[in-house]
Amino acid sequence: xxxxxxxxxxxxxxxxxxxxxxxxxxxxxxxxxxxxxxxxxxxxxxxxxxxxxxxxxxxxxxxxxxxxxxxxxxxxxxxxxxxxxxxxxxxxxxxxxxxxxxxxxxxxxxxxxxxxxxxxxxxxxxxxxxxxxxxxxxxxxxxxxxxxxxxxxxxxxxxxxxxxxxxxxxxxxxxxxxxxxxxxxxxxxxxxxxxxxxxxxxxxxxxxxxxxxxxxxxxxxxx
Amino acid sequence: xxxxxxxxxxxxxxxxxxxxxxxxxxxxxxxxxxxxxxxxxxxxxxxxxxxxxxxxxxxxxxxxxxxxxxxxxxxxxxxxxxxxxxxxxxxxxxxxxxxxxxxxxxxxxxxxxxxxxxxxxxxxxxxxxxxxxxxxxxxxxxxxxxxxxxxxxxxxxxxxxxxxxxxxxxxxxxxxxxxxxxxxxxxxxxxxxxxxxxxxxxxxxxxxxxxxxxxxxxxxxxxxxxxxxxxxxxxxxxxxxxxxxxxxxxxxxxxxxxxxxx
Numbered sequence: 451x452x453x454x455x456x457x458x459x460x461x462x463x464x465x466x467x468x469x470x471x472x473x474x475x476x477x478x479x480x481x482x483x484x485x486x487x488x489x490x491x492x493x494x495x496x497x498x499x500x501x502x503x504x505x506x507x508x509x510x511x512x513x514x515x516x517x518x519x520x521x522x523x524x525x526x527x528x529x530x531x532x533x534x535x536x537x538x539x540x541x542x543x544x545x546x547x548x549x550x551x552x553x554x555x556x557x558x559x560x561x562x563x564x565x566x567x568x569x570x571x572x573x574x575x576x577x578x579x580x581x582x583x584x585x586x587x588x589x590x591x592x593x594x595x596x597x598x599x600x601x602x603x604x605x606x607x608x609x610x611x612x613x614x615x616x617x618x619x620x621x622x623x624x625x626x627x628x629x630x631x632x633x634x635x636x637x638x639x640x641x642x643x644x645x646x647x648x649x650x651x652x653x654x655x656x657x658x659x660x661x662x663x664x665x666x667x668x669x670x671x672x673x
Numbered sequence: 674x675x676x677x678x679x680x681x682x683x684x685x686x687x688x689x690x691x692x693x694x695x696x697x698x699x700x701x702x703x704x705x706x707x708x709x710x711x712x713x714x715x716x717x718x719x720x721x722x723x724x725x726x727x728x729x730x731x732x733x734x735x736x737x738x739x740x741x742x743x744x745x746x747x748x749x750x751x752x753x754x755x756x757x758x759x760x761x762x763x764x765x766x767x768x769x770x771x772x773x774x775x776x777x778x779x780x781x782x783x784x785x786x787x788x789x790x791x792x793x794x795x796x797x798x799x800x801x802x803x804x805x806x807x808x809x810x811x812x813x814x815x816x817x818x819x820x821x822x823x824x825x826x827x828x829x830x831x832x833x834x835x836x837x838x839x840x841x842x843x844x845x846x847x848x849x850x851x852x853x854x855x856x857x858x859x860x861x862x863x864x865x866x867x868x869x870x871x872x873x874x875x876x877x878x879x880x881x882x883x884x885x886x887x888x889x890x891x892x893x894x895x896x897x898x899x900x901x902x903x904x905x906x907x908x909x910x911x912x913x914x915x916x917x918x919x920x921x922x923x924x925x926x927x928x929x930x931x932x933x934x935x
Contacts, residue, residue, distance in 0.1 A: 501840060502927055502929065503836060503839060503840065503929055503930075504929060505925070505927065505929065519927075523927045523928050523929075524842045524843070524844060524928065525842070527839065527840055527841065527842045528841075528842040531840070531841075532840040534833065534836070534837065534840070536833060537837070538833035538834040538836075538837040540834060540837060540838065541851060550838070550841055551841040551842055554838070554841055554842055554843045554847060555842060596841070597841075600841055600842065
């Protein structure tokens with residue numbers, strides 16, 4: 451049975467410079483791959499290649515064994531959710547943000563499932579507030595809920611606790627771990643923090659200058 | 674004939690008036706230098722260029738308006754191409770900006786000119802078709818420049834939001850819809866404001882000219898409104914066309930942003 455998500459020799463060059471070079475890994479359902487590395491290592495580029503916001507120069511990413519370039523990009527991005535490092539809040543309320551994905555596809559947004567998502571991320575009380583006026587921690591939770599409301603099979607998280615204080619950082623980490631355990635999502639978490647990689651990851655990969663420097667258990671890789 | 678025009682005392686008087694009109698413009702250049710706005714070269718070149726162009730067209734206007742009617746279509750087409758050449762420079766960094774500008778200006782202003790000529794609001798004489806057509810084309814140029822300039826700015830400042838919508842599964846055109854709306858609105862501010870202030874803050878030159886040359890003031894006002902209606906129509910159509918055409922071109926077939934962040 452193929453891995454949920456697989457990267458095979460993923461490479462992206464821009465203006466002759468390698469942002470990501472020959473990166474390979476697999477992620478199974480219900481597991482978190484922590485990608486750790488310093489700033490400029492190519493971590494964000496890697497995530498953008500995985501949900502096809504950028505195109506690889508060489509190599510391929512596969513979802514359930516199918517090359518992602520052979521899938522409809524709009525459907526692919528529904529199946530592989532991405533929460534960027536600085537999640538942008540869209541116009542409107544928290545509710546409108548969380549339901550943005552289904553509404554884009556013309557689906558009715560609401561119901562028990564949506565309320566459960568709002569409760570999971572502790573944002574039910576915020577549902578009618580303007581999303582752009584929330585704190586950093588609240589915006590991060592809204593962005594996670596928004597990605598989950600799209601019913602993804604894979605979740606890509608770029609520095610999910612960047613700029614958060616200790617309490618909010620712990621809260622977001624806890625939410626991510628619970629989410630993966632409960633839903634069986636395959637998850638890739640990018641972080642510059644080796645300690646976070648050890649806390650969150652089931653597997654880990656160290657990226658330096660766009661290349662995989664080490665791969666294995668978080669305890670070994672994220673030292 | 675040209676020699677005779679230049680020697681006309683009224684032309685000499687006009688040259689003095691031009692010199693007087695340049696005084697505040699030169700003051701703006703001085704102010705720009707003083708405040709380090711870095712606009713001296715652009716303003717200076719635009720002033721000289723505008724003066725040379727208007728003198729050139731003034732010298733040949735008599736000849737231009739005496740040609741056969743069939744030529745007026747060619748003259749207006751040449752104006753549309755010139756408008757696209759000038760306007761697309763405001764869209765630096767956007768793909769195929771010249772062709773988008775040409776298509777938008779030609780369709781936006783062309784529809785208005787043809788429709789209004791067919792309706793009889795523009796007389797089918799070169800003397801009427803060319804000057805009125807040029808006003809409409811100029812409005813298209815201005816709106817096209819403003820719309821593309823704003824869209825480029827939005828692509829830069831709202832990049833995170835656009836990519837958030839893409840990441841949620843929106844198509845390129847859907848992901849860019851709010852920014853397109855903002856760009857169209859912004860590009861129409863001058864023409865909307867000119868309609869609002871019509872008669873209150875400014876009396877347009879064409880109407881004033883008609884009244885001064887003895888036309889019925891009410892008819893002059895009516896015709897000025899017709900012109901404003903044409904300008905508004907051409908501006909709106911051009912803004913919608915240029916942003917729609919460009920919003921297809923800034924994304925790849927896989928709905929990825931083609932325009933790099935600056």
